[in-house]
Amino acid sequence: MKIGIIGLGLIGGCLGLDFRSQAYKVLGVSRQQSTCDIAVEKGVVDESSTSLELLATADLIFICTPIHLLVPTLEKLTPYLKPQAIVTDVGSVKGAIVANCSRLWPNFVGGHPMAGKTEQGINAAQLGLFVNTPYLITPLESTPHFAVKILTEIVEKLGCQIYYSSPEEHDRAVAWISHLPVMISTSLIQACAEEQDLNIRQLAENLASSGFRDTSRVGGGNPELGLMMAKYNRQALLISLTNYRQNLDEIIDYIAGEKWQELEKILVSSNQYRDNFIQ
Known part of the structure; x- marks a missing residue:
């Protein structure tokens, strides 16, 4: 089987390394020739090109572009595809993407590997990024079983934990545990940056440690994403943002009204419930 990868950034690069380590032939496409050269040099792909025509012999193709380029990329790819070729993506939003891509190519299967790291780009690619991480597959009723x-x-050969859902269920769930945290983290950073007393802000920056680093990490990530x-x-x-705001308003009310027992209940409940999300 030949595997094609369009978009040789972090996720595409990691996929290439893993699949080549399992003796698959991997064909890679990138918009930049320099990225193509690095991908071959690092052993991410066997062959690489800036032209989608390279994927004419591929059996399974992963589109690893930014979300807004997924559909336009598939539109350009379809003239080169074999009739039985399977196309998937790695985007973090599925509803609109799966609906549009499935109309363009019947053998399209939505996918979302939930793995990553702070560093981006082909040079950050590594073996084993997907081991023990969730991988959602989001077919439609019309998606071919094969x-x-x-x-x-x-x-499965990536070592990840596979889950299935509809595209809509995926988007609702991911809004809570991925997209909402990005917005919360972003607002935290902005709030800290807007401290008017420069001495206080400088002191806060000097004191910031693991707690701030953990809660601000996703807000300080890729702005385009x-x-x-x-x-x-x-x-x-x-x-999810509206529900979060309601909970935050409730906490503000408890603190302002010195309702310490009510606040303690929330803190205890959160301490216990968090295990359901991270185990």
Whole structure:
């Protein structure tokens, strides 16, 4: 089986390294020739090109571009595809992407590997990034069974934990645990930056340690990715943001009113419930 990868950044690069380590032939496409050269040099792909025509012989193709380029990329790719070729993506939003891509190519299967790191780009690619991480596969009722089966078999070899859902269920769930934290983290950073007393702000910057680093990490990530999350998962994100604001207002009310028992209940409940999300 030949595997194609479009977009040789962090995720595409990691996929290439993993699949080549399992003796698959990997073909890579990037907009930049310099990225193509690095990918071959680092052993991420066997062959690389700036032309989608390279993927004419590929059996399974992962589109690893930014969200807003997924559909336009598939539009340009379809003239080169074999009739039985399977196409998937790695985008963090599924509803609109899966609907549009499935109309363009019947053998399209939505996917979302939930793995990453702070560093981006081909030079950050590493083996084993997906081990023990969730990988969501989001087929439609019309998605061919053989396409889902083959994608599942290939993805299993990454060592990840596979889950299935509809695109809409994916977007609602991911809004809570991925997209909402980005917006909360962003607002935290902005609030700190807007401290008017420069001495206090400087002291806070000097004292910031692991707690601030952990809670601010995703807000200090890729701005383009954050914008695409909000744009393409707008409705689900608004619901989660509204619920979060209601909870934050409740906490403000407890502190302002010195309702310490009520605040303690929330803190205890959160301490216990957090395990459900991170275990």
